[in-house]
Amino acid sequence: MADQTLPIPGPLDEQQGGNAAFLEWMHSWAVTVDHKKLGILYIVYSLFFLLVGGVEALIFRIQLAFPYSHFVSPGVYDELFTMHGTTMVFLVGMPILFGFANYLVPLMIGARDMAFPRLNALSFWLTAFGGFMLYFSFIGGFGLYGMGSAPDVGWFAYAPLTGKAFNPGHNVDYWALSLIVAGFGTLGTAINIVATTITMRCRGMKLSRMPLFVWLMLVVSALTLVTITPLTAAQVMLLIDRYLGGHFFDATAGGSPLLWIHFFWIFGHPEVYVLVLPAFAIANEVIPVFSRKAIFGYTAMVAASVGIGFVSLAVWAHHMFTVGMSAFSNSFFVLSTQVVGIFTGIKIFNWIATMWGGRIRFATPMLFCTAFIFQMLIAGMTGIMLSVAPWDWQLHNSYFLIAHFHYVLVGAIVFCIFAGFYYWYPKAIGRMLDERLGKWHFWLFFIGFHVTFDTMHFVGLEGMPRSIYTYPADRGWQGLNIIISIGAFIQAIAVLVFVWNLIRSARHGKIAGNDPWDAWTLEWATPSPPPAYNFSKEPVVRSRRPLWDIKHPNDPDWKYEP
Numbered sequence: 001m002a003d004q005t006l007p008i009p010g011p012l013d014e015q016q017g018g019n020a021a022f023l024e025w026m027h028s029w030a031v032t033v034d035h036k037k038l039g040i041l042y043i044v045y046s047l048f049f050l051l052v053g054g055v056e057a058l059i060f061r062i063q064l065a066f067p068y069s070h071f072v073s074p075g076v077y078d079e080l081f082t083m084h085g086t087t088m089v090f091l092v093g094m095p096i097l098f099g100f101a102n103y104l105v106p107l108m109i110g111a112r113d114m115a116f117p118r119l120n121a122l123s124f125w126l127t128a129f130g131g132f133m134l135y136f137s138f139i140g141g142f143g144l145y146g147m148g149s150a151p152d153v154g155w156f157a158y159a160p161l162t163g164k165a166f167n168p169g170h171n172v173d174y175w176a177l178s179l180i181v182a183g184f185g186t187l188g189t190a191i192n193i194v195a196t197t198i199t200m201r202c203r204g205m206k207l208s209r210m211p212l213f214v215w216l217m218l219v220v221s222a223l224t225l226v227t228i229t230p231l232t233a234a235q236v237m238l239l240i241d242r243y244l245g246g247h248f249f250d251a252t253a254g255g256s257p258l259l260w261i262h263f264f265w266i267f268g269h270p271e272v273y274v275l276v277l278p279a280f281a282i283a284n285e286v287i288p289v290f291s292r293k294a295i296f297g298y299t300a301m302v303a304a305s306v307g308i309g310f311v312s313l314a315v316w317a318h319h320m321f322t323v324g325m326s327a328f329s330n331s332f333f334v335l336s337t338q339v340v341g342i343f344t345g346i347k348i349f350n351w352i353a354t355m356w357g358g359r360i361r362f363a364t365p366m367l368f369c370t371a372f373i374f375q376m377l378i379a380g381m382t383g384i385m386l387s388v389a390p391w392d393w394q395l396h397n398s399y400f401l402i403a404h405f406h407y408v409l410v411g412a413i414v415f416c417i418f419a420g421f422y423y424w425y426p427k428a429i430g431r432m433l434d435e436r437l438g439k440w441h442f443w444l445f446f447i448g449f450h451v452t453f454d455t456m457h458f459v460g461l462e463g464m465p466r467s468i469y470t471y472p473a474d475r476g477w478q479g480l481n482i483i484i485s486i487g488a489f490i491q492a493i494a495v496l497v498f499v500w501n502l503i504r505s506a507r508h509g510k511i512a513g514n515d516p517w518d519a520w521t522l523e524w525a526t527p528s529p530p531p532a533y534n535f536s537k538e539p540v541v542r543s544r545r546p547l548w549d550i551k552h553p554n555d556p557d558w559k560y561e562p
């Protein structure tokens with residue numbers, strides 16, 4: 001088989017081809033409108049910020065490991081947890097998952113590219129510009145602590161703390177402006193995915209035959225269109241308050257800080273599903289292939305995803321049970337939040353039913369997905385606990401809440417992202433990731449994750465609130481905090497093993513070939529990596545498993561799907 005790996009120039013090539021070749025290579029990536037290259041750019045960009053956001057977490061975990069610690073100053077501490085949250089949600093979670101979608105959706109539906117390739121390129125560069133502008137605040141921002149102040153108001157930037165009275169510097173402006181710019185990039189990508197899915201499917205790829213990955217990215221993109229907009233509107237209102245004499249969020253002048261909180265969570269909670277549904281989408285592709293069984297309950301999976309999409313728009317105030325809403329409002333948001341739990345339950349049932357009776361191969365992607373199911377179950381249960389208003393009154397903004405949402409953001413989303421890397425890296429690069437390093441990555445990350453976030457539930461139940469800079473020694477939180485910090489460092493080592501695997505395998509990994517996992521969706525029908533034009537001939541699809549049909553025409557349990 002010809003060596004079809006992705007051409008990655010190295011120092012040798014530079015010496016032979018001189019800088020010209022390298023510059024030409026750089027130029028080809030800078031001006032690309034190819035969905036595959038843009039997908040890879042999104043992923044590399046997000047991996048960089050995953051490391052940055054991870055380092056921020058390690059620094060404040062050192063600060064919190066001991067009582068009365070002054071490892072960093074209070075101001076820097078506030079910047080670190082604000083930037084950690086903002087980075088992981090806006091510069092890692094969304095772009096990395098849209099990166100996977102950018103790379104895979106056209107391939108999975110048998111299309112040549114996205115519907116709007118130039119909009120696609122613009123969307124990436126807006127996203128990247130927004131992210132780097134946010135980090136420029138570390139240099140350009142001017143806050144209470146002088147030059148070089150990053151946003152320090154929490155990732156949800158509650159009013160009135162963001163007002164000029166409490167935050168006279170530019171760090172809040174960097175937060176709002178950079179997310180507005182990145183937000184337009186995200187909107188552009190969402191428009192592209194919706195248009196591509198609706199208009200670019202190859203012959204026979206009916207909606208009822210689309211891979212679940214594509215279905216979920218369609219729901220996510222529609223959700224993005226209706227949730228990024230209120231956030232952008234609120235950020236513009238904030239800038240009007242700060243510079244044009246507005247009073248939207250200023251209670252002393254007829255405005256209301258609660259208005260910001262409502263706006264933020266009208267975006268913020270659906271945002272959780274903009275992040276977790278793509279993770280579910282990855283699990284929907286990996287679990288069946290490694291169980292050697294088609295997904296259980298395809299239609300129920302689609303319906304549950306659409307259901308989550310809709311209901312997630314009606315739960316936002318479960319983040320506001322402590323603001324003093326009426327009993328009726330609280331009850332409404334308790335119930336709507338628990339309805340989402342039903343849809344997630346259907347999905348967890350279907351993943352287990354898919355594995356049930358299957359011939360399961362626990363290769364690294366499947367290890368990450370199996371752990372994901374277990375952790376999503378726990379995250380769901382603590383979510384239901386927190387959705388009960390009286391319980392939430394006790395634990396709101398405690399480390400129990402931090403543990404809960406990291407169970408979703410890391411335990412579900414990051415675990416699935418890692419699974420996606422081990423599953424689709426061979427397709428994009430043409431070489432396999434090393435399985436031995438993969439197993440090390442998995443077990444170290446699994447242990448580190450549980451040491452950190454299981455323990456965090458308990459220090460929360462012991463009453464430790466979030467965002468505090470330090471704590472007294474007599475609260476009994478020290479032991480638990482040291483364990484949490486040790487877990488964080490184990491996770492960091494696991495991520496370094498992963499990064500090393502990514503770099504090393506690009507040159508030394510086993511050649512993958514077109515279809516290393518014996519899968520059944522169309523991306524595996526192309527060479528690895530796929531040529532710029534994707535398919536030499538438009539595929540014709542006759543079922544939900546187009547490649548399986550081609551490879552197993554006489555499969556006894558194959559049946560024609562209308």
Ligand SMILES: [Cu+2]
Pocket residue numbers: 268269272315316318319
């Ligand atoms: Cu929520």
